[in-house]
Amino acid sequence: MTMTTVVFRGVAPVAVAAALVAGCGGGDGGVSSGDFIAEADAICADANEQRATHQTPGIRTSGRGQDEAVAEYAGKMDPVYSQALTELRALAPPPGDEATIREMLDTFGAAFALIDKTREAAQANDRAKGEEAYFGWSDLALDGQNRAHSYGLEDCALFGTP
Numbered sequence: 001m002t003m004t005t006v007v008f009r010g011v012a013p014v015a016v017a018a019a020l021v022a023g024c025g026g027g028d029g030g031v032s033s034g035d036f037i038a039e040a041d042a043i044c045a046d047a048n049e050q051r052a053t054h055q056t057p058g059i060r061t062s063g064r065g066q067d068e069a070v071a072e073y074a075g076k077m078d079p080v081y082s083q084a085l086t087e088l089r090a091l092a093p094p095p096g097d098e099a100t101i102r103e104m105l106d107t108f109g110a111a112f113a114l115i116d117k118t119r120e121a122a123q124a125n126d127r128a129k130g131e132e133a134y135f136g137w138s139d140l141a142l143d144g145q146n147r148a149h150s151y152g153l154e155d156c157a158l159f160g161t162p
Helices: 003-023 033-052 064-090 098-123 127-151
Strands: none
Touching (some): 064 127, 098 127
């Protein structure tokens, strides 16, 4: 047996094993962080684009027209954010990141739960409850965005705000 034969016999199994591991996402069967980020950011980018087509009414100090505008806006954004959150929850998080992703998505979920409360209060012309729900939605969405940013997400770090 020559030296060349020994080297090739030792290298071939290692190369095959390395190729198999690389093809399987690191050998653990899970999605990589990079793949998760790309998929999640695509979902958030779509929701962000839909949000950009609607003018945010904000909260003003007076005017029934403002209540109607807030109710209408919340009604338009609720299905957009609900659908995006459903799609985000359907993604498999990278192994070891499950708790981080769950906490981020739960934070967005808590924010979006306040969209209905915002709409209901605006429809009832209850300014105090409307502002409480609207600013709660905004604060929780900001917390979710900060979590997304910390994880390395870009479009999701801009996602979910009123």
